[in-house]
Amino acid sequence: MWVPQAEQISDRWHLLDNLSAVIRSYLEGYKSDIRTVCENISANEHEKLKSTLLSQKIELPDTKYSALFKKVKELQKEGKLSQRVIAKELGMNRDAVGRYFKLDAYPRNFSEPIDEKKYSSFIRKLWKNGERSAKEIWRKIKEKGYSRDYPHFYRYVQHHVKTHVDIPPLKIKYPTMNQVNRCLFLHSNERTTEESIFIEALYDKIPHLEKLRKRYFEYRNIFLSKLPDKLPTWLVSAKELSIEGLIRLVGGIERDMEAVKNAAIYELTNGQVEGQVNKLKMIKRKGYGRAKLPFLEKQMMILNEL
Template structure:
């Protein structure tokens, strides 16, 4: 029916819903988005489509935003590895302020120019956000997030421990029975290391001559990813540390293979079938290649000794506060430090950095970076050099009380919200829900 006058609280022009029903559907859309909202509305006896729910949500006005003095910024993945967005958080209220597609520094700079009241910007150590903050708010202090600093340190520790995998096992308490074959030491340098050194020198020589990465790849017959990895590495040791001592699919079963080898079983096919019954997921060729070194005289299969702890477990011992380690783990870590001087120095560096971080002693940062750079631990030295590139923000992160905890919390909310998105309306819906779903 058509009314000459609207009934207050019941009708509105050109509307198919009463204000009360429209408000109810809007709340359902805010809480559950499209498909899930349709299912809840149907259970309540309301017939509505998912596109209608999305339109109701997008029609809501953005809340008013007051002055923002402390801003948090971070990226999130719509689709990991392909499509990213950026979220801005008011660190005082822990509420989302804005969300835009992409993670370019220019978008952040444009937003900051419209909000000159910002005096602190909490971010990760992304170069794009750092440049955007510098251009858009030169008056603001940039603060590198301590969580990401510790996460990057943990990655450097894991790489270092991985290069010492052969030394992680405890020495055997007693010599094995029977004659012990003399162990032939492997060559001083593996073929892969020699090849990496040669390629690294060739790539950097051509870079010095002004060739692009694509031209270098064509000239040397290397793929673009390999050329980029070699060209971006500061030293060849950084590349070698990532390439040596890689985990192999046969590694968990080498102890069994060594024992059977010393028992006289040299048939690779038989050994392959035996470890297959133990859960080996690989193929026979990998077993043949592993045993080939013992057939050609390059070495003798060592007698199986104590199983070394996993690299990640050792990393957790080193990066955990000593007071929080169990007695057993603390004893194992002490044994490792006594057997390996490099792991001992690594643990000392990590604990010194942790004390600097928890005590907010940013004034010690330069001294700590210099100390690590002088120690021949390539992954850790690379971590320290990267800190120099963003020195002021890292120092602020280790001195000021600000952190990106509120940003990470909202990123977790985004991960849950994006599972409910669909269609081209995804970004608009996500933006509105981030702003309104408190």
């Protein structure tokens, strides 16, 4: 039936979904850049973790001389006694006290003997798997031909094995395009720290992405806040981005300007009509092509009765 006084109202959900589809399509063209961003972020995080692990101070058990070093540094900090008096009080050589005065940390110059180098990977593997008894490790490498005595091996463990840091391998997580889209449309206070770093890196890598996201929220606000007069200004700003898909979308909106503006004016929506059309399409695809028109009629009658 023809209703000349009726006004056409575009469906708000489809208007927003069409713009979302443009952004998704735009991101699809930058998959390699998204992968590069993920790789760079993962590499940076791995370097930070590596630096943190390597900078951790590992305290070794005090020896006779390291304990003397601490006492010398404490007395030096107090500044009341001379090197001669400190040496006499601690029973040390004055030259040794002088050397300790110049150092910030106790020197541990235990070099790794050639014997241990042969077994270092095996020793570290045992240590990594939870074996913390130096004597048990010594017994196991003795079975493999190690010839040094236990006291020597114990010193090796103190200086080399306990101070060894295992750096985890670099792992790169590549998000799906759906995850990228979801993260992009989250507000900054809704994102995790990792997600915020990822999106900021995407802004730097992908041209116009930040502006495109801003245009999306401006467009959505036109309908949520009922501001149809802002639509022409938005169309101009959208065209300025020179994105092919966005230009096509703007052209479609301009051709149907009144219906789109009405979507920002009225509460009415054609969502019900869209729902009925979807039901019809579903019924058609379920059997109309095979069962012909009589089957479609029966399906529609059942649907109307429901």
